Amino acid sequence: MRKPIIAGNWKMNNTASEGVELVNALKPLVKDAKCEVVVCVPFIDIPAVKKALRGSKIKLGAQNVHFAEKGAYTGEISANMLKEYGVQYVIIGHSERRQYFGETDETVNKRTLAALAAGLTPIVCIGESLEEREGGLTEKVLSAQIEKDFAGIEDLSKIVVAYEPIWAIGTGRTATDEQANETIGFIRKRMKKVYAGKNVGRMRIQYGGSMNPKNCKGLMAQPEIDGGLIGGASLKAPDFAAVVNYDK
Ligand code: 13P
Numbered sequence: 001m002r003k004p005i006i007a008g009n010w011k012m013n014n015t016a017s018e019g020v021e022l023v024n025a026l027k028p029l030v031k032d033a034k035c036e037v038v039v040c041v042p043f044i045d046i047p048a049v050k051k052a053l054r055g056s057k058i059k060l061g062a063q064n065v066h067f068a069e070k071g072a073y074t075g076e077i078s079a080n081m082l083k084e085y086g087v088q089y090v091i092i093g094h095s096e097r098r099q100y101f102g103e104t105d106e107t108v109n110k111r112t113l114a115a116l117a118a119g120l121t122p123i124v125c126i127g128e129s130l131e132e133r134e135g136g137l138t139e140k141v142l143s144a145q146i147e148k149d150f151a152g153i154e155d156l157s158k159i160v161v162a163y164e165p166i167w168a169i170g171t172g173r174t175a176t177d178e179q180a181n182e183t184i185g186f187i188r189k190r191m192k193k194v195y196a197g198k199n200v201g202r203m204r205i206q207y208g209g210s211m212n213p214k215n216c217k218g219l220m221a222q223p224e225i226d227g228g229l230i231g232g233a234s235l236k237a238p239d240f241a242a243v244v245n246y247d248k
Contacts, residue, residue, distance in 0.1 A: 002204045004220065005160060005227035006244045007038035007061060007123060008234025009091060009208075014041065016048040022237055023049055027056045029241035035227065037244050038089050039234070040123070043077055046085050061089030061123070064097060067110035079118030090115050091229070093149060094125045095166045105148035112159065113152055123160045123229065124149055125208070126187070130167035139186060146190055156195055157202035162229040163187055168209025170231060174219075180207045181222035188224060213242035220246045 014022060019041055030037050040061035041049050050060055066076035082090060092115065093108035108124065115122040126145040128138045142163075153159065163184050168175050175183070184205045191200045207219055208229030219225055233239040 002202060002226045004035035005038065005204055005206060006033075006035050006230065006246075007040055007089065007091075007160075007162075007206070007227070008230050008240050009040045009063065009094070010042065010045075010234060011063070011096070011231060012042060013235055014045060016045045019045040019049045020052040022235070023052045023056075023058065025237035026241060027053075027058065029237055030058065030244045031056065033057070033244045034247060035244060038123075040089060040091050046082075046087060050086050059088045060086060061091065062087050063091045063094070065090045065092065065111055065115050065120070067107065067114040069114070079114050079120055083118045083120060087120065089121045089123055089160075091123045091125065091162070095127055095164060095169060099166075105145060108149045109151055112149065116153065116158060121158065121160060123162050123206070125162045125164050125229070127164040127166050127209075133165065133167060138183065139190075142183070142187055143190055146187065146194055150191070150195065153195070153198065155199050156191065157199040160204045160206060160227070161187065161191075162206045162208045164208035164229060166209075170210070172210050174210040174212075174215050175207070177215075177218045177222050180219055181224045184222075184224040211243060213239050216243045216246040 038059045038061045040063050062082050065079050066073055092111045097103040112122045112124055128141045132141045165175055204226035206227040206229045207225050211228045211230050212233040230243055
């Protein structure tokens with residue numbers, strides 16, 4: 001059985017004090033959640049949010065990590081730095097990082113391996129653009145990402161994959177339940193083939209892209225979908241709580 005996981009990706013939103021306010025409002029609303037709940041916050045918010053999360057089951061995540069252990073990488077943050085602060089999850093390879101910050105499949109792979117080596121759980125994002133979907137290239141694009149991004153991982157149950165079709169991110173245009181289920185089913189099948197014997201059956205795959213209180217029930221009812229990576233709707237406690245409590 002794969003335990004569902006709902007993670008909020010705050011992106012570049014919330015100062016530390018705003019973040020504390022948000023998790024304080026969130027805590028009572030999600031205290032009976034059956035799924036795993038994570039908030040992925042800006043680096044600078046980590047210490048304050050960590051403190052505010054005390055006594056709750058909500059886990060702490062970051063939104064990126066560098067692949068080197070340490071060294072001359074001005075402005076970067078290592079996996080050990082995150083680990084020491086009690087961070088458990090880290091988003092890697094979000095399409096915004098690929099689009100605006102030169103992230104490639106190669107660096108996604110290096111970051112993922114570094115996160116695992118430090119004992120963090122990577123949430124690795126893959127997905128196709130609108131052009132690629134309309135051109136019938138979805139499976140080809142995903143297959144290429146699958147082969148490169150996850151190379152060299154021994155136990156794939158230690159990572160979470162987030163399938164985020166780029167055309168559904170922040171657009172209000174969600175993949176239909178069937179589209180999301182079918183594509184995530186494809187990802188799992190393909191990974192089982194490429195990474196046979198690496199525990200793919202126990203690896204969780206989330207859907208991400210305009211997931212909200214209205215559509216979460218339908219998406220989460222799909223057999224292939226193990227959770228959600230939530231952007232906009234994670235910035236308001238009642239909305240994020242409604243997604244977390246999709247089963248109530
Ligand atoms: P939205 O939920 O705002 O579409 O963002 C999705 C996302 O990118 C989560 O990582």
